[in-house]
Amino acid sequence: MEERYRPGELEAKWQRRWEEQGLYRCAVDAARPKFYCLEMFPYPSGKLHMGHVRNYSIGDAVARYHRMRGFNVLHPMGWDAFGMPAENAAIARGVHPARWTWDNIARMRSQLKELGLSYDWEREVATCHPGYYRWTQWLFVLLYRRGLAYRKRAAVNWCPRCATVLANEQAEGGVCWRCGTEVVQKELEQWFFRITAHAEALREDLAQLSGWPERVRTMQENWIGRSEGVELTFRVAGTGEELAVFTTRPDTLYGVTFLALAPEHPLAARCAAADPSLAAFLAQAGGEGARERSLDKRGMPLGMRAVHPVTGEEVPLWVANYVLTGYGTGAVMGVPAHDQRDFEFARRYGLAIREVIRGEAPLGDAAYTGPGRMINSGSFDGMPSEEAWEAIADFLERRGLGRRQVQYRLRDWLVSRQRYWGVPIPIVYCPRCGTVPVPEEALPVLLPEEVRFTGEGPSPLVEAAGFVQTTCPSCGGPARRETDTMDTFICSSWYYFRYVSPRDAARPFDRDEAAYWLPVDQYIGGIEHAVLHLLYSRFITKVLRDEGWTDVAEPFRNLLTQGMVIKDGAKMSKSKGNVVSPEEIVARHGADTARLFILFAAPPEKDLEWSDRAVEGAARFLQRVWRLVQGMKDQPSAATGGEELLRAAHRTVRRVSEDVERFSFNTAVAAIMELVNAAYAYREAGGDRAPAVDRSLELLTLLLAPFVPHLAEELWEALGHEESVHLAAWPAYDPDLVREATVEVAVQVDGKLRDRLQLPPGLHTQEMERRALASEKVRHALGGKPVRRVVAVPDRLVNIVTG
RNA sequence: GCGGGCGUGGCGGAACCGGUAGACGCGUGGGACUUAGGAUCCCAUGGGUAUCCCGUGAGAGUUCGAAUCUCUCCGCCCGCACCA
Numbered sequence: 001m002e003e004r005y006r007p008g009e010l011e012a013k014w015q016r017r018w019e020e021q022g023l024y025r026c027a028v029d030a031a032r033p034k035f036y037c038l039e040m041f042p043y044p045s046g047k048l049h050m051g052h053v054r055n056y057s058i059g060d061a062v063a064r065y066h067r068m069r070g071f072n073v074l075h076p077m078g079w080d081a082f083g084m085p086a087e088n089a090a091i092a093r094g095v096h097p098a099r100w101t102w103d104n105i106a107r108m109r110s111q112l113k114e115l116g117l118s119y120d121w122e123r124e125v126a127t128c129h130p131g132y133y134r135w136t137q138w139l140f141v142l143l144y145r146r147g148l149a150y151r152k153r154a155a156v157n158w159c160p161r162c163a164t165v166l167a168n169e170q171a172e173g174g175v176c177w178r179c180g181t182e183v184v185q186k187e188l189e190q191w192f193f194r195i196t197a198h199a200e201a202l203r204e205d206l207a208q209l210s211g212w213p214e215r216v217r218t219m220q221e222n223w224i225g226r227s228e229g230v231e232l233t234f235r236v237a238g239t240g241e242e243l244a245v246f247t248t249r250p251d252t253l254y255g256v257t258f259l260a261l262a263p264e265h266p267l268a269a270r271c272a273a274a275d276p277s278l279a280a281f282l283a284q285a286g287g288e289g290a291r292e293r294s295l296d297k298r299g300m301p302l303g304m305r306a307v308h309p310v311t312g313e314e315v316p317l318w319v320a321n322y323v324l325t326g327y328g329t330g331a332v333m334g335v336p337a338h339d340q341r342d343f344e345f346a347r348r349y350g351l352a353i354r355e356v357i358r359g360e361a362p363l364g365d366a367a368y369t370g371p372g373r374m375i376n377s378g379s380f381d382g383m384p385s386e387e388a389w390e391a392i393a394d395f396l397e398r399r400g401l402g403r404r405q406v407q408y409r410l411r412d413w414l415v416s417r418q419r420y421w422g423v424p425i426p427i428v429y430c431p432r433c434g435t436v437p438v439p440e441e442a443l444p445v446l447l448p449e450e451v452r453f454t455g456e457g458p459s460p461l462v463e464a465a466g467f468v469q470t471t472c473p474s475c476g477g478p479a480r481r482e483t484d485t486m487d488t489f490i491c492s493s494w495y496y497f498r499y500v501s502p503r504d505a506a507r508p509f510d511r512d513e514a515a516y517w518l519p520v521d522q523y524i525g526g527i528e529h530a531v532l533h534l535l536y537s538r539f540i541t542k543v544l545r546d547e548g549w550t551d552v553a554e555p556f557r558n559l560l561t562q563g564m565v566i567k568d569g570a571k572m573s574k575s576k577g578n579v580v581s582p583e584e585i586v587a588r589h590g591a592d593t594a595r596l597f598i599l600f601a602a603p604p605e606k607d608l609e610w611s612d613r614a615v616e617g618a619a620r621f622l623q624r625v626w627r628l629v630q631g632m633k634d635q636p637s638a639a640t641g642g643e644e645l646l647r648a649a650h651r652t653v654r655r656v657s658e659d660v661e662r663f664s665f666n667t668a669v670a671a672i673m674e675l676v677n678a679a680y681a682y683r684e685a686g687g688d689r690a691p692a693v694d695r696s697l698e699l700l701t702l703l704l705a706p707f708v709p710h711l712a713e714e715l716w717e718a719l720g721h722e723e724s725v726h727l728a729a730w731p732a733y734d735p736d737l738v739r740e741a742t743v744e745v746a747v748q749v750d751g752k753l754r755d756r757l758q759l760p761p762g763l764h765t766q767e768m769e770r771r772a773l774a775s776e777k778v779r780h781a782l783g784g785k786p787v788r789r790v791v792a793v794p795d796r797l798v799n800i801v802t803g
Numbered sequence: 804g805c806g807g808g809c810g811u812g813g814c815g816g817a818a819c820c821g822g823u824a825g826a827c828g829c830g831u832g833g834g835a836c837u838u839a840g841g842a843u844c845c846c847a848u849g850g851g852u853a854u855c856c857c858g859u860g861a862g863a864g865u866u867c868g869a870a871u872c873u874c875u876c877c878g879c880c881c882g883c884a885c886c887a
Contacts, residue, residue, distance in 0.1 A: 172882095172883085173883085173884080214807085215807065215808080215881085215882075218806075218807070218882085219807095219882060219883080222806080222882080222883060223883090225886065227886075227887085229887080245887080246886095246887070247887060248886095248887065249887075260887090297885080321885095322885050322887090323885090323887080324885080324886060324887085326886090327886045327887080328886075328887065331887095332887045333887075334887095335887090339887070340804095340885090341885055341887075342887085344885095407886075407887090408886090409886050527881085527882095530882085600815095600816095600827080600828070601815060601816080601828085602815070602816070603816085606809095606816095607880090608815090609814085609815060611814080611815065611829070613814095613828095613829055613830075614814090614815065614828065614829050616829090617828055617829055618828085620828095621828080623842095623843090624843095627843085658819085659819095662819075664817095664819085666815095666816070666817085666827085666828095667816095667817065667818095667819095667826080667827080669827080669828090670816090670817075670826065670827035670828075671826090671827080672827095673826095673827055673828075674826075674827070677827090680844080680845095681845095684844080684845075744823075745823085746822075746823035747823090748822085748823085748867085748868075750867080750868090751866095751867065751868045752868095753823055756823065780854085788867090789867065790867085791822090791867050791868075793822055796822055796823080797822050797823065797868090799822080799867050799868060800867090801867045801868090
């Protein structure tokens with residue numbers, strides 16, 4: 001017998017063998033059901049953290065379980081390898097981003113391999129590899145040809161710290177998603193993806209995603225932000241110029257006392273030409289970040305008036321910092337009585353407030369936004385406001401003054417970045433032909449390696465003359481390359497397709513392979529991508545579907561969002577100094593212990609509190625399992641005995657199977673611990689080795705396989721098996737063996753527990769009642785009181801209710 | 804402010820459909836083995852004025868029966884926050 005469980009040697013041994021045997025390689029097999037198990041690929045920062053370990057331990061348990069269940073499992077891993085940290089390292093330390101990134105990948109790959117995760121490493125992809133980004137460029141050109149990639153000048157989010165623009169999703173709450181710096185608005189010409197073209201489908205298809213957490217679906221729904229309203233036209237008094245506004249409250253039309261324009265509105269700019277103080281206001285308000293703007297509502301009159309389309313009344317035109325450009329028409333009706341923002345603005349500047357919907361009480365010290373009865377609204381007076389909504393919309397449409405419209409909060413995806421370490425946008429500007437996409441056969445547009453990193457001025461690509469100067473793919477004349485690179489979220493928006501045929505040099509991915517493997521059956525990652533990566537991926541999938549590359553409308557059928565790893569009440573982070581390094585834990589206790597602890601300590605979707613003590617407990621448990629199996633396997637075997645233990649093992653098979661199906665790994669592990677305790681109790685009571693005991697130990701080992709793959713493999717071998725435990729079938733339980741000989745039935749008197757009876761299962765309720773009433777303790781508790789009623793739940797309890 | 808989630812022993816957490824609250828682990832106490840042990844094994848471990856009573860943030864309600872359902876309140880966490 002092997003003396004002691006030594007995870008270090010044992011884990012290295014099995015990792016080597018698995019790799020030699022190609023145990024986790026997979027290929028299309030139409031005869032077997034497939035299971036695509038995917039965890040969000042990491043950014044190669046160079047160091048694995050506990051969040052990764054958690055993410056990948058969960059994914060590996062899911063993958064291994066399904067493999068044993070007979071599924072053909074695709075379980076790949078790769079690198080989201082473009083992005084700013086590499087470039088910052090180049091600036092700070094003079095290391096080339098490519099070198100830095102590839103070194104980090106090498107380091108993290110070996111850290112991942114030490115965890116013994118069942119990846120098909122032959123499918124590894126890195127988004128910074130030309131063999132990958134060539135197809136990211138192809139994707140860009142595809143979108144361009146479909147009219148979904150376009151360039152426009154617009155007010156965009158600019159992060160001064162990162163020195164680049166950001167998409168809306170990446171500037172939530174007015175701060176940069178990466179560094180937390182407050183973003184400012186800048187007017188720049190940039191590339192966009194027309195994600196809004198799919199706004200309705202992205203919203204509607206959320207309903208199909210029953211395998212996603214409600215929370216994530218709600219976040220996406222809010223982000224897309226569909227609203228129904230009316231776009232109507234006012235005319236500027238005197239000039240007759242048209243001014244469109246969008247409102248979701250046509251029922252408040254008669255309450256308009258002013259119109260408010262965004263600072264970026266063209267009409268405001270024109271007025272400013274003759275008004276320096278207005279110009280100053282616009283310049284200031286326009287540059288404000290979202291956070292500053294939210295501080296208070298400010299504005300200026302434009303000195304013009306607009307004509308109310310229905311009443312003919314003239315109302316003043318204002319510019320207001322709370323009106324957003326880029327949503328609706330950038331101009332709104334000011335209805336102070338029924339919109340809180342307009343109310344505050346009107347109060348501040350002394351504008352009229354006209355009540356047109358009467359709720360329970362007359363207008364008080366705030367806007368009334370609820371329903372009510374129409375007043376001060378001409379022929380609509382007296383109508384319920386919900387009815388008036390439709391009536392006024394109809395009226396405006398009939399008179400040609402407005403049209404019903406659906407608006408989305410979602411904006412187009414700003415995809416260009418003024419950075420070096422990213423995918424070059426495959427576009428050439430030709431003085432004769434204009435904007436020309438690089439043809440597919442000329443891809444990839446390689447990212448030049450010989451560039452200078454100063455950390456100042458524009459992106460190094462701008463100064464790379466050999467890169468910028470090119471010839472036009474269309475006319476052959478001299479032309480200039482686009483020097484912006486792509487948002488790295490484009491790289492990660494299609495990687496799950498690339499895994500199906502990662503080395504295909506002729507196409508982004510093989511359609512047949514994709515038809516077999518997609519969609520991803522289980523996707524696992526952090527909640528932080530609820531509206532970023534997960535929304536972009538859904539969009540790109542729809543584009544590929546429209547282009548005929550796939551039939552799936554949604555890439556991720558089921559989504560599990562795992563919680564954070566916490567220590568001392570805070571997320572593990574360098575700045576907090578509460579980081580526990582996975583490398584250290586693996587070196588001290590082994591990967592199996594680390595994985596077991598992580599799965600056992602908390603349900604996957606909840607935050608996990610790190611505890612060194614509990615890690616030791618996990619290590620102790622594995623030692624205990626080791627001693628149990630190693631200590632029994634060579635004993636002489638009796639002919640019979642251990643039948644109760646085998647029954648317990650079958651019950652454990654049932655529990656673990658059910659728990660794993662619902663991702664309740666912590667209770668699955670607890671059930672296995674109980675089985676081990678039962679085995680110890682059996683041995684303590686003098687039980688010998690016997691066929692039933694051997695089978696129990698086998699079942700135990702099979703149940704452990706998804707969680708602690710190395711130890712399970714070693715024990716499986718010790719139990720005399722030649723083929724890997726990971727190729728074994730997940731055990732089925734025998735229904736006869738899991739049936740209990742007796743069940744414990746609780747007996748209550750007036751809802752209070754008074755006795756517990758051991759009864760044969762399946763007893764009739766009358767018989768249960770009879771036996772409950774016969775109980776000494778029950779009679780004592782009743783104390784002669786009359787029984788009014790008896791409630792009996794088969795195999796569970798009897799409740800005796802007294803008068 | 805709006806939307807969502809969560810409050811269970813000293814700690815992490817169980818209790819899946821309204822049916823025996825506290826599985827499993829950590830910690831703690833005790834015992835065994837031992838030259839010794841921080842190794843290992845076993846036992847105990849919600850609280851109390853203990854044949855009984857109280858206990859799932861607080862209070863009410865529904866029910867034979869509530870951690871679980873409903874309402875009010877308190878606390879914590881997350882998301883959104885001028886989208887007209």
